[in-house]
Amino acid sequence: MKRLFSAILLVASFLTLSACEADRMSEKGFSLPAGNAMSGKEAFIYMHCHECHTIVGEELPALVRSEPPFVQLGGKVTRVKTYGELVTAIINPSHKLAKGYPLDVITNDGQTKMPVYNGYMTVQELIDIVTFLQPHYDVFVPQYEYRIYP
Numbered sequence: 016m017k018r019l020f021s022a023i024l025l026v027a028s029f030l031t032l033s034a035c036e037a038d039r040m041s042e043k044g045f046s047l048p049a050g051n052a053m054s055g056k057e058a059f060i061y062m063h064c065h066e067c068h069t070i071v072g073e074e075l076p077a078l079v080r081s082e083p084p085f086v087q088l089g090g091k092v093t094r095v096k097t098y099g100e101l102v103t104a105i106i107n108p109s110h111k112l113a114k115g116y117p118l119d120v121i122t123n124d125g126q127t128k129m130p131v132y133n134g135y136m137t138v139q140e141l142i143d144i145v146t147f148l149q150p151h152y153d154v155f156v157p158q159y160e161y162r163i164y165p
């Protein structure tokens with residue numbers, strides 16, 4: 016009986032601890048101030064993001080780079096691309112890889128080929144780039160066809 020009790024206690028404390036850990040790593044409370052899309056576009060070009068990225072509906076200077084990875088940003092998505100997701104895609108690019116590309120094109124040893132800019136991109140530039148990118152995502156609701164059987 017005593018054993019069972021300590022086992023329950025152990026499991027309970029483990030669950031509490033892991034809940035705390037999850038809370039600590041939560042994105043809750045994350046909020047970006049409004050940015051400037053024009054400055055975001057300038058920063059995007061200045062940082063040569065367009066070497067690997069095209070943006071739907073956006074004219075960018077010609078690509079300097081001639082081999083992949085070429086990853087399209089913006090376009091039709093089935094749900095809102097939150098700024099949390101965009102910030103993460105930029106400051107922690109290997110966390111969640113872009114969908115729809117062969118892994119060997121976009122990664123090396125499981126890590127994204129996207130460079131990490133954290134050492135020199137200012138927070139303001141990050142905010143502006145996200146403000147610039149976000150409206151290029153166009154949320155659409157997929158049309159399902161329902162067949163009604165008589």
Ligand code: HEC
Pocket residue numbers: 059062063064065066067068084086087088101104105108109111112113114120121122127128129130132144
């Ligand atoms: C050397 C090529 C390269 C450069 C330069 C580059 N990226 Fe990327 N980027 C990638 C690759 C490859 C991916 C797909 C893998 C991944 O999700 O990390 C990607 C993914 C992304 C995504 C997520 C796309 C999605 O659909 O999930 C965003 C947003 C992004 N990059 C923004 C930027 C910004 C902003 C810059 C400039 C500051 C930049 N990238 C510079 C290669 C690059």
